[in-house]
Amino acid sequence: MARGSGWLKRAVTGACVALLVVILGGCSFFGGGPQSVNHPAGSNMQTIWNLFVPIFWMSVVVFAIVQGVLLYSVIKFRRKPGSPEPYPTHGNTKLEITWTIIPALVLAVITVPTIATVTDFAKKPDTGITVQVVGHQWWWEFDYPGEQVVDADEMHVPIGVPVYVELRSDDVIHSFWIPKLAGKQDVVPNQHNHLWFTANELGTFRGQCAEFCGEQHANMAFTVVVQSQADYDAWLAHNKAPAVAIPSSNDLAMKGQQVFFTAGCVGCHTISGMEVNGVKALGDVGPNLTHVGSRTAIAGEVLPLTQENLAKWVHNPQAVKPGTLMPNLGLTQEQANQVAAFLESLK
Amino acid sequence: MAQVTTTQQGAQYRRSIIWEWITTVDHKKIGILYLFTSLFFFLIGGILAMMIRTQLIVPDNTFLGPATYNEVFTMHGTIMIFLAVMPLNAAFFNFLIPLQIGARDVAFPRLNAFSYWAFLFGGLLILSSFLFGAAPNAGWFGYANLTTLTYSPGINVDFWIFGLQILGIASVASALNFFVTIINMRAPGMRMMRMPVFTWMSLVTAVLLMLAIPSLTIGLVELTFDRYFGTLFFEPNAGASVVLWQHLFWIFGHPEVYIMVLPPFGMISEILPTFSRKPLFGYPFVVYSGIAIGFLSFGVWAHHMFAVGLGPVANSVFATTTMLIAIPTGVKIFNWLGTLWGGSIVIKTPLLFAAGFVGMFTIGGISGVMHASVPVDYWQTDSYFVVAHFHYVLFGGSLMAILGGIYYWYPKMFGRMMNDKLGKIHFWTVLIAFNMTFFPMHFLGIDGMPRRIYTYPDGMGWNFWNMEESIGAYFLGLSMLLFAYNFIHSLRSGEIAPADPWDGRTLEWSIPSPPPAYNFAVVPTVTSRDEFWEMKYGSNEQTADQKTNLNPTVEDERHIHLPPPSYFPLIAAGGLLGMGAGMVMHGDGMAVSWYIFGAGILVLAFGLFGWSFEPNH
Numbered sequence: 001m002a003r004g005s006g007w008l009k010r011a012v013t014g015a016c017v018a019l020l021v022v023i024l025g026g027c028s029f030f031g032g033g034p035q036s037v038n039h040p041a042g043s044n045m046q047t048i049w050n051l052f053v054p055i056f057w058m059s060v061v062v063f064a065i066v067q068g069v070l071l072y073s074v075i076k077f078r079r080k081p082g083s084p085e086p087y088p089t090h091g092n093t094k095l096e097i098t099w100t101i102i103p104a105l106v107l108a109v110i111t112v113p114t115i116a117t118v119t120d121f122a123k124k125p126d127t128g129i130t131v132q133v134v135g136h137q138w139w140w141e142f143d144y145p146g147e148q149v150v151d152a153d154e155m156h157v158p159i160g161v162p163v164y165v166e167l168r169s170d171d172v173i174h175s176f177w178i179p180k181l182a183g184k185q186d187v188v189p190n191q192h193n194h195l196w197f198t199a200n201e202l203g204t205f206r207g208q209c210a211e212f213c214g215e216q217h218a219n220m221a222f223t224v225v226v227q228s229q230a231d232y233d234a235w236l237a238h239n240k241a242p243a244v245a246i247p248s249s250n251d252l253a254m255k256g257q258q259v260f261f262t263a264g265c266v267g268c269h270t271i272s273g274m275e276v277n278g279v280k281a282l283g284d285v286g287p288n289l290t291h292v293g294s295r296t297a298i299a300g301e302v303l304p305l306t307q308e309n310l311a312k313w314v315h316n317p318q319a320v321k322p323g324t325l326m327p328n329l330g331l332t333q334e335q336a337n338q339v340a341a342f343l344e345s346l347k
Numbered sequence: 348m349a350q351v352t353t354t355q356q357g358a359q360y361r362r363s364i365i366w367e368w369i370t371t372v373d374h375k376k377i378g379i380l381y382l383f384t385s386l387f388f389f390l391i392g393g394i395l396a397m398m399i400r401t402q403l404i405v406p407d408n409t410f411l412g413p414a415t416y417n418e419v420f421t422m423h424g425t426i427m428i429f430l431a432v433m434p435l436n437a438a439f440f441n442f443l444i445p446l447q448i449g450a451r452d453v454a455f456p457r458l459n460a461f462s463y464w465a466f467l468f469g470g471l472l473i474l475s476s477f478l479f480g481a482a483p484n485a486g487w488f489g490y491a492n493l494t495t496l497t498y499s500p501g502i503n504v505d506f507w508i509f510g511l512q513i514l515g516i517a518s519v520a521s522a523l524n525f526f527v528t529i530i531n532m533r534a535p536g537m538r539m540m541r542m543p544v545f546t547w548m549s550l551v552t553a554v555l556l557m558l559a560i561p562s563l564t565i566g567l568v569e570l571t572f573d574r575y576f577g578t579l580f581f582e583p584n585a586g587a588s589v590v591l592w593q594h595l596f597w598i599f600g601h602p603e604v605y606i607m608v609l610p611p612f613g614m615i616s617e618i619l620p621t622f623s624r625k626p627l628f629g630y631p632f633v634v635y636s637g638i639a640i641g642f643l644s645f646g647v648w649a650h651h652m653f654a655v656g657l658g659p660v661a662n663s664v665f666a667t668t669t670m671l672i673a674i675p676t677g678v679k680i681f682n683w684l685g686t687l688w689g690g691s692i693v694i695k696t697p698l699l700f701a702a703g704f705v706g707m708f709t710i711g712g713i714s715g716v717m718h719a720s721v722p723v724d725y726w727q728t729d730s731y732f733v734v735a736h737f738h739y740v741l742f743g744g745s746l747m748a749i750l751g752g753i754y755y756w757y758p759k760m761f762g763r764m765m766n767d768k769l770g771k772i773h774f775w776t777v778l779i780a781f782n783m784t785f786f787p788m789h790f791l792g793i794d795g796m797p798r799r800i801y802t803y804p805d806g807m808g809w810n811f812w813n814m815e816e817s818i819g820a821y822f823l824g825l826s827m828l829l830f831a832y833n834f835i836h837s838l839r840s841g842e843i844a845p846a847d848p849w850d851g852r853t854l855e856w857s858i859p860s861p862p863p864a865y866n867f868a869v870v871p872t873v874t875s876r877d878e879f880w881e882m883k884y885g886s887n888e889q890t891a892d893q894k895t896n897l898n899p900t901v902e903d904e905r906h907i908h909l910p911p912p913s914y915f916p917l918i919a920a921g922g923l924l925g926m927g928a929g930m931v932m933h934g935d936g937m938a939v940s941w942y943i944f945g946a947g948i949l950v951l952a953f954g955l956f957g958w959s960f961e962p963n964h
Contacts, residue, residue: 033808035795092631179795183725189583219802
């Protein structure tokens with residue numbers, strides 16, 4: 001018997017060590033990515049993480065008890081030659097009541113902060129800025145009400161200021177998610193959803209659509225740029241201004257401008273303050289391109305914004321992002337290069 | 348078996364084997380048909396899973412394009428839920444419930460056959476979409492308004508709608524049948540609180556099916572009208588709230604989770620006592636917690652919708668009810684541990700799977716409590732954390748138990764044993780490969796990887812675990828091939844099974860393996876829970892001969908009334924298939940579609956008419 005229990009002790013110790021290795025191994029293998037939530041950079045996600053950590057440790061305790069009892073029973077009570085028949089216990093009411101009440105108490109402990117946090121998240125902050133987010137198949141539009149700034153796939157916010165996000169959808173259901181800053185909120189057509197967060201770290205943070213929204217759901221990402229108040233104000237001022245004039249020295253861009261205003265691009269895109277031969281670009285189906293050259297990525301973050309990538313994109317959108325709603329306008333490679341140079345110059 | 352069918356009901360000619368299976372109304376044969384069909388569908392669902400993991404094995408992979416990937420993950424979910432786990436449970440309902448309650452068949456044997464054929468045809472209708480290159484692609488949950496004609500113009504969604512409608516009819520008919528069977532067909536003395544727990548959990552499941560499926564049906568009817576007749580149920584521009592679909596879907600969809608997991612709870616509650624050689628610990632608590640889960644399962648649906656924007660009050664209420672449902676689930680887990688504790692545990696394959704179920708399902712239950720906390724769910728929902736969670740519930744839970752159930756009842760079904768050594772290798776490889784595949788999905792959830800994306804860029808920190816998970820998935824696939832080999836090989840070459848190979852406790856072990864067509868030569872009179880165990884080891888006075896020959900076969904079976912075979916259920920189900928196919932064709936604009944639909948109605952009417960006027964003795 002003594003020998004048996006020594007073996008058992010070793011087995012249990014071994015299992016515990018293995019478990020610890022797995023948990024620690026896991027820890028070193030996650031947490032470093034641009035969308036990892038365990039080092040939040042925004043108030044909303046920080047609150048969630050602070051709520052999750054105690055729930056996680058309670059879970060570890062429950063996990064250890066159940067798996068421990070399970071392994072112990074299966075090893076300890078396994079049938080050996082000459083084992084006596086077990087006593088046919090039918091149950092124990094006191095035990096039943098105990099293991100009903102204890103989990104109920106644990107769950108009650110989780111429920112209280114849960115409800116408090118839900119209520120807090122639903123409030124509108126008294127100060128801060130408001131950003132209107134519109135989900136489109138498959139890109140994001142960011143409107144700054146009162147500022148006449150409309151941006152795509154790139155959201156700028158000042159640090160330390162509550163950001164109240166109003167969510168609208170232009171087509172199907174999407175879900176707005178910036179993992180490091182805030183939890184998700186669905187973007188539902190015909191419904192006014194919102195969330196708020198305060199960014200407390202400078203830098204760029206990747207966000208992504210989290211509700212399946214059709215063929216290119218995977219490529220509906222965006223970047224949140226958290227800036228100092230001064231940088232943010234400068235960005236706003238720059239983007240409020242109409243499009244910059246194309247320097248006539250940039251021959252390629254000048255040609256691209258002509259192509260852009262004649263090939264049909266203006267049916268879907270806006271470039272404010274620009275007019276070519278009486279044609280204005282006022283389309284509101286696709287992203288606003290007034291300052292597209294100052295962004296970092298195109299097509300829902302499929303490609304980094306470079307002149308070469310822009311050419312690839314306008315030449316054959318389907319090859320870059322199969323299923324995209326941007327039509328192939330049949331531009332020649334030369335025309336595509338010209339349009340790319342034009343767009344790239346719209347800083 | 349052969350002489351049974353030839354003499355059955357005085358039929359004087361010998362039918363071919365195929366005709367015998369096509370016209371059978373024997374619950375055991377229908378159970379076996381369900382088993383083979385759903386294992387075939389499970390294989391297809393598994394192949395789709397391998398395709399998903401292959402696409403995600405490296406960043407920016409081009410193995411499947413976005414359109415194909417969306418079809419593959421939609422079909423993987425749809426098949427695994429509607430065509431694998433649910434009908435695998437139905438296989439056990441069919442085979443076991445009459446045997447466990449001491450009945451000779453189900454209440455409505457021909458309706459039972461109809462359920463099977465409707466299930467088969469509904470499944471084939473959905474699967475046939477692959478042949479037309481138009482597999483459903485809007486997710487198994489099919490959120491409106493992505494499914495409306497504007498955003499899903501092809502017939503992909505139409506296959507999904509009409510396949511599911513036919514499957515829904517099959518499920519409700521089957522649930523009604525088992526509900527009536529369990530209430531009305533119990534052997535004398537088989538009081539409710541003496542019923543085996545598998546039968547109890549099946550009863551709760553039957554109620555859930557009857558109440559939950561209609562909600563899905565309504566949603567699908569509305570979607571059909573939107574797509575075919577221009578109604579505006581899910582058209583936001585006309586003022587519709589697309590969230591209506593989500594309510595209808597999840598009022599079905601959450602009970603559905605328990606529809607998939609309660610019968611496995613029942614299987615575990617049979618396997619653990621048998622191999623611990625001890626009664627189930629806390630039988631009434633296990634039964635009542637099952638009933639409590641059944642009730643509560645209708646009050647938690649909006650926890651699938653925390654991020655939809657229902658408001659803080661609704662979210663708080665549904666968080667609380669979700670916390671509540673964890674309590675009876677926990678009670679069950681503790682009672683299973685109590686059953687093992689102090690037992691004399693025989694380590695055989697079914698016991699390993701049952702113990703594996705307890706361990707793995709607990710992990711899924713714990714992560715479920717995490718999502719119940721609404722703010723935590725704002726992070727975890729629609730991320731890989733949730734993918735990990737429900738695979739622990741449905742694979743680590745349901746399927747582990749079902750595999751254990753197959754090893755356990757296989758000898759009763761086929762009269763042969765599966766190889767225990769191969770079974771144990773299967774168990775350990777499944778356990779390791781399953782955890783390799785799904786545990787790291789928790790890590791990916793922490794790393795912010797969303798669900799249902801066909802690709803991901805490099806540099807997200809997701810490469811390592813995706814690669815590791817895919818390797819785990821291939822390993823899991825290989826392990827299931829071992830199971831397939833064991834299953835098929837044992838049909839012909841397994842050791843001959845005795846009537847009672849595991850020293851069982853319930854009535855199905857008191858009759859020969861496989862059971863005769865009439866099940867019980869003498870309908871037993873039940874005096875206690877674990878009736879068969881009491882017969883064998885109980886205090887009631889019996890001679891040694893009685894104890895070893897508890898339910899002898901009868902010499903002349905013709906005196907036992909059994910329902911005659913019938914092909915009308917097959918015809919009626921075929922009519923449903925015609926109607927479904929006609930509707931899908933109409934979605935494709937084919938002129939002939941209404942004729943096919945009409946022909947389907949006529950065939951259905953003919954089947955039901957023949958069925959109604961068929962002499963049944």
